[in-house]
Amino acid sequence: MIGEILANRYEILEKVGDGGMALVYSAKDHLLSRVVAVKILRAQFAHDEEFVERFRREARSAASLSHPNIVNIYDVGETAGVHFIVMEYVQGKNLHDLIREKGHFSQDDVIDVGQQIAMGLAHAHYHGIIHRDIKPHNILITTEGRVKVTDFGIAQAMSSTNLTQTGMVLGSVHYFSPEQARGVNIQAASDLYSLGIVLYEMIAGHTPFKGESPIAIALKQIQDHPLPLRDLRPDLDGELEDLVLKLLNKEPKARPGSAEEVVKAFQRIKRRRDAIGDMPGHEDQTMPLPVTGKPWIGGFGLANRKKKSNKKQTKGASAKDRVPKKGRIVLIILLLLLGMGFGAVRLIPKLLFPDDVRVPDVVGLLENDARRVLGEADLVLKVEQSLFDNEVPAGHIISQDPLAGRMVKQQREILVRVSMGAEEVEMPSVLGLTAREGKLGLTQAGFVLGEEEEAYDPEVLPGLVLEQWPEPGEIVLKGTAVNLVISKGQESLQFFALPDFRGQNFELVKAQIAELGLPLGNSWPEYSTIYRPGEVVEQNPAPGTQVQPGYSIDFVYSQGTASQTPEPHTPADPREEPQWTHENLWKTVEVTIDVQPGADQEVVILVIDDFGAREVYRDTHKGGSRIVRTVQGRGQDAKIQVYIGGRQFFDQAFSE
8 A cells, every 4th residue: 555645635655553444554645735644444344335334424424523632534535445534643652552551550640631531522422423432542642642532433333333343343342331232222421431441441550351252351341340449559549439430330320421521520630639739748848847946055155155255355344345245146146047037938938849840751762861851850760660662772761650741849750661672582383273363362472463365275274374474483573563374275165055964864974075075073863753763863054054165064863763762860870971852952942132223233143052153043134123033952051142233132041
């Protein structure tokens, strides 16, 4: 894309970001002679006409927003099949990267960032637009500390995409509200819950809920309560903690009434903290007042010694002559006391109430230079942490707290993080893993995903990692982009409809599937009054399913009728397997699904049983409609899962 010109206007300069739905480039707007950001949709979304149309509509709606805390959308277009939006170019970092760098934020910064996010949401909610995907990745912070909320349009469009994109949707499950996890109607209060998750992560350094899968995390969003923040940050402001916990209330009605109410709460907390910060004794900068007493006794002694000396020299002097000398001494002492008192009046306030100074910007400076710059501003540098950084040279400042431009008291400690330079690590191998496992392993090891290609290879199953660059074992910088080649299997493989093998001899069926290039999966015998011994009773996938060579096929085959139908029993020998009837193994349930009123939704029914997980129903239904389906599952642990609009509706066993 570099060097291409979109719509005869936007010249692509360089790639600046990479997300699950789009790639972001900086570009030159030749018409207005300015630098803009161009977000180009990935191919899997660009070819979905329904998604693209909704995206265009919502992006134009988001373009109507104009607020300092929202990234402006300038243009929406399409050129030669490339769908793009043109946005305000923001110089800075997203909040996700800053949390990874800082670990956690100071309370003042949490209040400042949270207030600005809430201000942007208040503006959007006033115009009837709900973001639906508030998370640190969608919150940008400029070099001047200005917060910008982005991706209103894409978040809206993604809310209606079907289950084939659920991997992208569930990527934000750490920040989903309980009502989003349930798949019910989204309200403005859902954005406030997500804001609460973001604030919790800024304070604690991690999200409140973790799990082995997106569905497990979604269940925790619905059922569990977060660990109290006071357990993680004992110094946390009580009112700030109460606000975060109120935002994280499971019931939308129990959260703050609006984003504007959240803004006012932040303003109230900030005013109180500023007032406390200006009170005497709030900071450990007080000194005891000078007192009169013993230090001044020496003065009187000196006067007495001088008086005795004068008495020896002028023995004949009368008492009349001595009176003026005593008066002069008392006068001098009084003048000294007045002078000290006047000096104390001017000095004590400076000791008790230091002047405010503006924090200089030391990010990017060498540690010694930063110490000197802060010292000249009457501030103290304190190294909070030294850590590896691929972008900042060793010995230079990565970040500072408080941020540059803030007003603080003299002698305030400025916490900084110092770079140890780029960290070199050995490139791990993801060859032979599935694409999902490989990507997850790389990101968890601290690498970023680069370009991804697909290639045919008859010896490697489809979906597995075929090649990677850099190659395994190379010494590279942590954070390096890793390019992957994913196998597409054998080039000549084509999908075909799976034949119906039920009622055929199992041994002959084995030969048939071998000729089709389909390996035999699991197989079970069971008693049957319908099929003769050796005949196929059931198969998975079901007849007519589109498969290609390499798909394994599971079978249940008949072992004839039993002389007496055995009941489930506890074997005398623990190694003896219990016998089950055909009727006990197969379970049937009627499923009733009510689609929420509103837009059309895709409904998917999955069955998880002895055959594994399989899709038994998928179709799009109008809002407010009802679907009734009868499904079968095999085994004592068989269960059914229903998804509506890409989100799980319910998950239950057949026996419930």
